[in-house]
Amino acid sequence: MKMELLSRMKAAGVVTLMMMMISLHQIYSSSAQECPPTHDLLNSLRQVEKMLAVHETSYQQGLRSLKKKISALHNSTMAVFKIASCPKPDPPAHGRRLGRVFGIGHEVHFLCKSGYELIGPRTRVCLESLKWSGQQPMCRRLNSTANSLPSFSPASPSSSTSSSSSFPASAALSASSSATSLSHQSPTSSSPSSSVRPSHCTHFLGSTRCTCDVGFTISGRDNNICTDIDECHLFPLGQPGRLCVHQCVNTPGSFHCICPSGYDLTRDGRGCTDIDECENRMHNCTADQLCVNTYGGFQCVTVECPRMKNATYIKTSSMRCERNPCMLGDKACTQAPNSISFHFLSVVSNMSAPRILFRVSAARVLGDTLRFGLAGDRGRGHFSVQRSGRQTGTLLLVTPIKGPATLEAEVEMSELEHNTLLGRYLTKVTLFVSPYEF
Numbered sequence: 001m002k003m004e005l006l007s008r009m010k011a012a013g014v015v016t017l018m019m020m021m022i023s024l025h026q027i028y029s030s031s032a033q034e035c036p037p038t039h040d041l042l043n044s045l046r047q048v049e050k051m052l053a054v055h056e057t058s059y060q061q062g063l064r065s066l067k068k069k070i071s072a073l074h075n076s077t078m079a080v081f082k083i084a085s086c087p088k089p090d091p092p093a094h095g096r097r098l099g100r101v102f103g104i105g106h107e108v109h110f111l112c113k114s115g116y117e118l119i120g121p122r123t124r125v126c127l128e129s130l131k132w133s134g135q136q137p138m139c140r141r142l143n144s145t146a147n148s149l150p151s152f153s154p155a156s157p158s159s160s161t162s163s164s165s166s167f168p169a170s171a172a173l174s175a176s177s178s179a180t181s182l183s184h185q186s187p188t189s190s191s192p193s194s195s196v197r198p199s200h201c202t203h204f205l206g207s208t209r210c211t212c213d214v215g216f217t218i219s220g221r222d223n224n225i226c227t228d229i230d231e232c233h234l235f236p237l238g239q240p241g242r243l244c245v246h247q248c249v250n251t252p253g254s255f256h257c258i259c260p261s262g263y264d265l266t267r268d269g270r271g272c273t274d275i276d277e278c279e280n281r282m283h284n285c286t287a288d289q290l291c292v293n294t295y296g297g298f299q300c301v302t303v304e305c306p307r308m309k310n311a312t313y314i315k316t317s318s319m320r321c322e323r324n325p326c327m328l329g330d331k332a333c334t335q336a337p338n339s340i341s342f343h344f345l346s347v348v349s350n351m352s353a354p355r356i357l358f359r360v361s362a363a364r365v366l367g368d369t370l371r372f373g374l375a376g377d378r379g380r381g382h383f384s385v386q387r388s389g390r391q392t393g394t395l396l397l398v399t400p401i402k403g404p405a406t407l408e409a410e411v412e413m414s415e416l417e418h419n420t421l422l423g424r425y426l427t428k429v430t431l432f433v434s435p436y437e438f
Helices: 002-030 038-083 331-335
Strands: 095-098 107-112 116-119 123-125 138-141 196-198 200-204 207-211 216-219 225-228 247-251 254-258 263-265 272-274 290-294 297-301 313-317 320-323 339-347 355-361 369-374 383-389 392-397 405-417 420-433
Touching: 107 116, 123 200, 290 339, 331 420, 339 355, 355 383, 355 405, 355 420, 369 383, 383 405, 392 405
Parallel strands: 339 420
Antiparallel strands: 095 107, 107 123, 116 138, 196 225, 200 207, 216 225, 247 254, 263 272, 290 297, 313 320, 320 339, 355 392, 369 405, 383 392, 405 420
16 A cells, blocks of 8 residues: 555656656747747746645655554554453463463463473463463472362372382382372373373364373374373383383373382483492491492491411401411411402493403512412403503403302412512402392
């Protein structure tokens, strides 16, 4: 409309200019052989000037009128849009609202903060009645004992608790804030009524649109059924992209992860971290025993000095025994180890190999030669000793070990002078292998 009016105004200006040009041409052509009088030229120019002024005034008035009409049209359009919209919905406490357009047919969505679950519809639609569909949702803290609204509460969980006693309460946390509390539900199944529920349908302008809550897929002949998605089945353990490190439990609309005894669930709700029972004083070891933390548990060990026929040992520290001086000429005593050290290591199951486990070093060397090797037959299929420095030997794990298992290795360091034995030093290493790979 604006462009059309401007075109007309421009056309009128062009016509006026053409008329003035014709008038001037007539003045000039009336006296072809002689110059026109000066006063005639001045009169013609004054007439052109007046016509241009009138044209400019008319153009400005038309432009102002056009601006007023456009402004009125804009205001009337905005008034229509303002009237045909629903009131701005408030976000739930401890949650937020998604969506900024509140016109008829538009949707808004609701989410809860971490640690809260949504009670009520996740999506509301602005209806032709300028009211929002459904009820105003609310966010409820997880593990709350308060009763939820009966129209939105899930069916009561299964009464089976066969496997819940084998897991700590802190490990049975949900990996999704949308999952309901299942502290008393069996981790292997959910009730059928919780896995299948009706869809949320909205009727607008003769059409029907049905949606499901997060974690459900729509099905049925008329899209009127929402069926739970089994996330644990879609991402099984041991496969890339698995949801849980240990055990995945499907729940209506979500899932949660469970850790074995001796582990806590990590912050992301999917991994498992070992509990140090020794540091947290959660063990039952006696005063004369040593508590060794393992992955998923602990071990109470007793360090005792060996008893040999011709050699006696005394415990010089909690992890070391030293031989008493030998009688002169007692060859059997001098062949016994000068000292015996004890070390305990904890590893996970199926740990990759080869891998360095332990290093043995000599603080000082009296002889001209140091030798390192495995003493006895213990652990020869799983361990090896290599020289890693002038005074250092390294204990290696050469094959993976599937737990649970307990293995022992004895690393011997011999000191010689001109091939004559000066002393033997024994390090006993005990390896506790966890039944889990984490």
